[in-house]
Amino acid sequence: MHIGIAEDDQDQQDLLRLWLEEANHTVAAHGTVAQYIDALKKERFDMLLIDWMLPDGTGADLLQWARGNLGWETPILVLTARDDEETVVSALQAGADDYVVKPPKPAELLARVAALGRRVRSGALPVLRLGAFEIDIQRQRLSLDGEPVMLTQKEFDLSAYLFQNPGKLLSRDHLLNKIWGLNAEVDTRTVDTHVSRLRKKLGLDGSKGWKLVPVYGVGYRFERIEQPA
Structure with missing residues (x-):
């Protein structure tokens, strides 16, 4: 799959890219809400991987834009440093399909990415x-x-x-x-x-x-x- 990452921490961004590319995915990564939205306007992704906190906005801002402009077909996985119920519920209500708590564990992250990919390929029409x-x-x-x-x-x-x-x-x-x-x-x-x-x-x-x-x-x-x- 071609996966678009929104993550402002360069070390985290590099790590996510490494894990996903080793799992035979392709990746495009951006560090701000503005850069990411600009990329979404120009490039088609099979899945979005979004950090909940970004320098110029939040994951909720990106989810609102993505769902309003791209629809509900594209699966979205949120990365959050907080695993409290309020944050998780906010992410899911904003339009996320799933979430992973930071720092992500590679096996768990890749499993959740694969699960969302199977859901899309299963033929369920949105x-x-x-x-x-x-x-x-x-x-x-x-x-x-x-x-x-x-x-x-x-x-x-x-x-x-x-x-x-x-x-x-x-x-x-x-x-x-x-x-x-x-x-x-x-x-x-x-x-x-x-x-x-x-x-x-x-x-x-x-x-x-x-x-x-x-x-x-x-x-x-x-x-x-x-x-x-």
């Missing part, structure tokens, strides 16, 4: 909750502000794929192959037609917190729009 939207992939349902939205099968498939890949530049050919298949007898104009329908049905003009932005000559980027306080 319910994505992002702002006003809820996408139940298992039941093929999408709700906006708590109300179900009537979508065709391809509209649902496209919307679910977009919500699982926020911030990524997605070409028309890529979307065509992912949603309709390599051998589909349709062209890229079909993608544009479905994008237009989703914009209208789901309010993907920024008014509902998300915007489907055209990238000239390439395709689209699905972006989270910061709402005014």
